[in-house]
Amino acid sequence: MKSSPEGTQSALRQLPAVSRLLQEQAIQEAITRHGRELVVQCAREVMDQLRERLRRGENVPTDLPAVVEQVLQEVQRWRTLSLRGVVNATGVILHTGLGRAVLAEAARRAVAEVAAGHSMLEIDRETGERGDRIEHVRELLCRLTGAEDATVVNNNAGAVLLAVTALARGKEVIISRGQLVEIGGAFRMPDIIAQSGAKLVEVGTTNRTRLSDYEQAITSETALILRCHPSNFRLVGFTEEVPPAELAALAHRYQLPLLDDVGSGCLVNTEQFGLEHEPTLQESVQAGCDVVTCSGDKLLGASQAGIILGRRELVQRIRRHPLHRALRVDKLTLAALEATLRLYLNPDEALQEIPTLHALATPVPTLRRRARRLQRRLRSLLPAQQVTVRLREGFSEVGGGSLPGQQLPTVLVCLQVAGGGATALARALRWQEPAVFTRIEKDEVVVDPRTLLPGEDEVLVQAVVRAVQSVQGGVCGDA
Numbered sequence: 001m002k003s004s005p006e007g008t009q010s011a012l013r014q015l016p017a018v019s020r021l022l023q024e025q026a027i028q029e030a031i032t033r034h035g036r037e038l039v040v041q042c043a044r045e046v047m048d049q050l051r052e053r054l055r056r057g058e059n060v061p062t063d064l065p066a067v068v069e070q071v072l073q074e075v076q077r078w079r080t081l082s083l084r085g086v087v088n089a090t091g092v093i094l095h096t097g098l099g100r101a102v103l104a105e106a107a108r109r110a111v112a113e114v115a116a117g118h119s120m121l122e123i124d125r126e127t128g129e130r131g132d133r134i135e136h137v138r139e140l141l142c143r144l145t146g147a148e149d150a151t152v153v154n155n156n157a158g159a160v161l162l163a164v165t166a167l168a169r170g171k172e173v174i175i176s177r178g179q180l181v182e183i184g185g186a187f188r189m190p191d192i193i194a195q196s197g198a199k200l201v202e203v204g205t206t207n208r209t210r211l212s213d214y215e216q217a218i219t220s221e222t223a224l225i226l227r228c229h230p231s232n233f234r235l236v237g238f239t240e241e242v243p244p245a246e247l248a249a250l251a252h253r254y255q256l257p258l259l260d261d262v263g264s265g266c267l268v269n270t271e272q273f274g275l276e277h278e279p280t281l282q283e284s285v286q287a288g289c290d291v292v293t294c295s296g297d298k299l300l301g302a303s304q305a306g307i308i309l310g311r312r313e314l315v316q317r318i319r320r321h322p323l324h325r326a327l328r329v330d331k332l333t334l335a336a337l338e339a340t341l342r343l344y345l346n347p348d349e350a351l352q353e354i355p356t357l358h359a360l361a362t363p364v365p366t367l368r369r370r371a372r373r374l375q376r377r378l379r380s381l382l383p384a385q386q387v388t389v390r391l392r393e394g395f396s397e398v399g400g401g402s403l404p405g406q407q408l409p410t411v412l413v414c415l416q417v418a419g420g421g422a423t424a425l426a427r428a429l430r431w432q433e434p435a436v437f438t439r440i441e442k443d444e445v446v447v448d449p450r451t452l453l454p455g456e457d458e459v460l461v462q463a464v465v466r467a468v469q470s471v472q473g474g475v476c477g478d479a
Contacts, residue, residue, distance in 0.1 A: 011054050014062045018043050024068050030075050042074040086435040087456050087463065091410060091448025093359045094400025098437060100297040100304070101400075102355040102453065103336050107302065110339035111332050121331045134319070136334050140341040141309050144267060145281040147292070150309035151319050152337065153327035159293040159306030160261050161192050164224065166321040167257060167291070167314065169197040171223030176209035177202045178241065179228040189228055198223070208240040211250055218254050225251045227289070228261045229279055230404070244279075248288030257290035257314055264402040265294035265307060267344055268351070273360040275398070275406050281309070290314055296333075298400045301356035302340035303333045359450055360398070364409050370449040370457070371411040377461050378413070387468055388416040394441075396450040413447040415464065420471040428467035436463045 021027055021043050031039045046067065053060050061067070086098060094100045103111070113119075124131040134151050141150035153159050164173060173193055180202065182188045193200045201222070203213040214225060227247055242250075244260055251258040262279050270278040278299065284292045291314050296305030306327070308318055318324065329337075343350045351357050371391050378389045392414055395407035417425050422440045429436040429445070438445050452460065 008054050008057060011060075011062050012051060015047065015050060015054075016062075016064050016067055018047060020064070021047075021068060021071060024064070026068055026072060030072055034075055034079055038078060039071070039075055042078065043071045046070045046074050084434070086437055087460055088451045088453075089436055089438045089447040089449075089460060091394070091396040091412075091439065091446075091450050092399035093356060093396065093451055094298055094398060094402055095437075095451075096400055101301045103303065104301065104340055104343060104353045104355060106343060106353065107336040107339040110335040114331050114335040119331055119335075121334070133328070133331070133334060136338045137341060140338065140345075141307065144341060144344050145292075145309055146285045147281075147309035147315075148312040149315035150307065151315055151324070152296070152329050152334070153306040153308065153324065154329055154333075155304055156261070156263065156265075156293055156295040156306040157187055157192065158327040159308045160189075160259075161196055162306075162321060162323050162327055163259055163291050163293060163308055163318055164193055164196040164198055164226065165323055166318045167259070168223035171198055172201045172219065172221045173198045173224045173226050174201045174203055174214055174217050174222060175226040175228065176204045176213070176241065178204060178206050178209055179226075179230060181228055181230055193226075209242060210240060211242050211246055214242065214247065214250055218256070222254070222256060225256055225258045226261070227258060229263050244284060244287035244289055248290070251290070252288065257311075258288070259291040259293070260284045260287075260289035261293045263294055264298045264400075265296060265300035266298075266402075267300060268347070268357065270299070270360070270403065274408065275360070275403055278403055281307075285310070291318070295401075296337055298402045299356065299398075300340065301354040303336035305329055305333055305337055355453065359396075360408070362450055364411065367449050368411040370452070371413050374413050374447065374449065374457060374461065377457075378415075378464060381461065381465050382468060386418050386472055388414075388418075390414050390416075394446070394448065396448055408450065410448050410450050412441075413449070414441075414444040415447070415468075416444045417468055417471055420468075424471050425467055428470045429463060432463040432466055434459065434463070436460060436467075 018040070022040070027039060027043070050060055050062065050067070088095055088098050122131050122133045123129070137152055138150050141147065153162055175189070180189050190200055199221070201217050203209060203217045225247060227244060248258045262281060262284050264278055266278045266280045267282070268280070270276065281292055281294060289310065291308065291310040294300070294307050296302040296307055308315060340354060343353050351361055375389050375391055382389065392412055394410050394412040396410045397407055415425065416422070422443045422445050425445045426438055426440055429438055438447055440446065447460065
């Protein structure tokens with residue numbers, strides 16, 4: 001119920017002045033910890049918000065203790081990191097909202113070491129002269145893929161933009177209509193080409209493009225043929241596309257470069273995980289593609305980056321373009337990428353140590369054992385009459401714009417709270433520390449152990465207990 005105008009004025013008069021708030025011991029202690037400027041700003045902002053709410057006729061607490069508590073909460077909000085770790089129990093291995101690839105331990109150590117002090121980012125150890133930061137990963141990328149040269153920018157959209165700008169600005173770029181994809185965040189391939197200053201030439205149809213379609217579109221103004229692997233969607237049914245090797249042969253017959261945007265950055269055969277084959281960087285290079293681009297934080301399992309590799313002459317042209325510097329990566333990105341790439345020098349080590357690959361490779365029996373342990377632990381802490389904890393077969397997803405429509409079998413831990421509803425429980429889990437992200441299926445909160453990292457099981461269990469308590473109003477016993 002809204003208050004009357006007279007009640008509103010009375011409530012406004014009852015609000016304590018900022019000067020009065022600053023005299024409170026709790027506020028003084030906050031000033032000591034966080035500084036006077038921030039605390040005073042927060043006090044003023046809280047008071048402004050309270051006045052505005054009162055003028056709208058809302059009933060809000062105006063007593064001194066309540067206002068002090070709101071000020072302290074606002075100060076804490078400003079001093080608490082919003083970008084922090086969470087528990088990913090969604091079963092989506094490369095969850096874009098949750099940061100995509102988890103770094104390997106070797107990559108985390110490399111980032112921490114470089115962040116803690118000075119580093120050899122751009123200096124030649126032998127001469128002491130200025131060096132090139134890309135050298136930390138260039139040879140590794142070439143060895144692992146067979147490319148002549150390589151460079152790295154901040155993400156794959158930047159890699160494609162840079163490559164098209166450097167190789168085709170003011171000229172025509174040919175691409176199949178079926179490959180005019182939206183990369184994400186409303187960032188579309190036609191927009192990238194337009195931003196590069198090149199002219200887009202579409203060939204074929206949405207579902208079928210033949211080699212003759214490309215050849216008929218080649219003119220004296222053509223500077224580049226662009227192939228974009230549809231890594232975030234699938235076309236099925238009556239479809240046809242030109243294999244990379246055939247498209248490369250056509251491009252070379254007309255002395256044109258072929259740019260292959262493979263997207264996911266895969267270096268291993270995904271069929272070993274029971275998935276369909278995802279084109280690898282090595283295959284693209286071997287097929288004769290002149291420039292290949294991909295992401296670093298998808299199936300590669302490293303930091304966010306846009307990798308560019310291919311023929312030396314073309315990669316050098318790309319590296320000399322001014323946009324390359326504008327899109328360059330920092331030392332932390334390079335540290336994580338280098339450490340991850342070095343793991344691939346031993347394929348068995350890569351499968352074991354890179355979390356993305358390890359999650360893909362985890363067999364169902366291992367997941368079932370982990371799910372059963374979680375079920376037993378939760379049942380021991382949660383009252384059976386209030387919370388149902390059951391297991392069922394389900395599927396995990398790769399996510400992150402990789403292997404669209406393909407799923408991995410898993411065993412799910414399903415939670416149902418009497419009278420609480422799945423939405424309320426899922427929200428309560430997201431507000432735990434650390435936050436736990438799940439998914440909802442058939443009015444159950446579903447936990448997929450495939451995306452739980454080592455050591456997170458008990459963290460998850462305790463978060464579930466606290467979340468259920470908050471939803472049920474404290475029906476659970478001591479955890």
